[in-house]
Amino acid sequence: MSVGVEHRVERPALRRALPAVAWVCGALVVLAQIVYSMTAPEDRIFTTVASVAAFAVASVCDALARFGPRAAVLLVAVAGGGGLLAETIGVHTGFPFGEYRYTGSLGLEVAGVPVVVAMAWVMMCWPALLVGRSLAAWARPDRPLWLVVGIGAWALASWDVFLDPQMVDAGHWEWAHPEPALPGVDGIPLTNYAGWLLVAVLMMAALQRTVGGPRVTRELDLRSGPAPVLYLWTYGSSVWAHAAFFGRPLVSLVAGVLMGLVALPFAVALWRAHR
Known part of the structure; x- marks a missing residue:
């Protein structure tokens, strides 16, 4: 078989495999988070890292399946690289999030920032972009x-x-000046959320300008990957976990309202796209 024929055979096979890989990783995310809730606090680091890693891989595969290689590379560069850069500046200067430090409990670090933190930016940046585009x-x-x-x-x-x-x-990070905070969300300064909004705006603008259009008929088609469902799972499971497991019912309420401003309409949009 010639090289050209091999490529024609392999590329469609790869495109078919990507959603399957993404969905397997999505299932691992759900499993890891369920196990997390049933594990003693001192033993949760493995499930924390496993959940983030699986979610990040699912997001990259989802981006690749929906929008192609360019989108996947941009996601890693903008969200992973940009998140690492923002966190590095934040840890060493206090801008834009406020003064904080990582305690060393999250494993391998680059410039004082755990690698898993950069992966967390990747994992949620992609579904957030889909939410923005859809709504x-x-x-x-x-x-x-x-x-x-x-x-x-x-x-x-x-x-x-x-x-x-x-x-x-x-105990994974701590704030030097945790006040003033959102009502009901003690221990986290308002500057943190301002910094998140700033970085999120820059990331969303960069990705929206550069990823192009989807290569699938319906942008939210779940046959391309689980990112839309994982966003809603994250919302629902976080509301439940803070109320039932973490002893933070007010966080469940406040964050449930704030994230629900987009998560609930997105759930309706996703349902309408598949009815």
């Missing part, structure tokens, strides 16, 4: 850049209202 198109068919970026940035930054209290309580 912007729902509101305005021309889907202006500012609307996609605004919704996508909120979809990404509001998730941290769940994440930061959980990670601080687990």
Whole structure:
């Protein structure tokens, strides 16, 4: 068989395999998070890292299946590289999140930032972009850049209202000046969320301008991967976990409202896309 024929055979096979790999990783995310909730706090580091790694791989595969190699590379560069850069600047200067430090409990670090943190930016940045694109198109068919970026940035930054209290309580990082904070979300300064919004806006703008159009008929088609479902799973499981397992019912309420501003309409959009 010639090289050209081999490529024609392998590439469709690869395209068919990508969603399967993404869905397997998505299932591992759900499994790891369920195990996390049933594990003693001192033994949760493995499931934490496994969940983030599986979610990040699922997001990259989802981007590759929906939009092609360019989108996958851009996701890793913009969200992974950009997240690592923002966290490195933040750890060493206090900008844009406020003064904080990692405690060394999350494993391998680069410039004082755990690698798993950069992976977390990758894992949620992609579904947040899909949320932004979907809800912007729902509101305005021309889907202006500012609307996609605004919704996508909120979809990404509001998730941290769940994440930061959980990670601080687990001892993975700590804030030098945790006040003033959101009502009911003690221990996390408002500067953190302002920093998240700033970084999220930059990431969403960069990705929306560069990833191009999808190569699938329906942008939210779940046959391309689990990213839309994983975003909603993250929302629902976080509401439940903070109320039932982490002893933070007010975080469940406040973050549930803030992230729910986009998660709930997105659930409707996803349902409408598949009915």
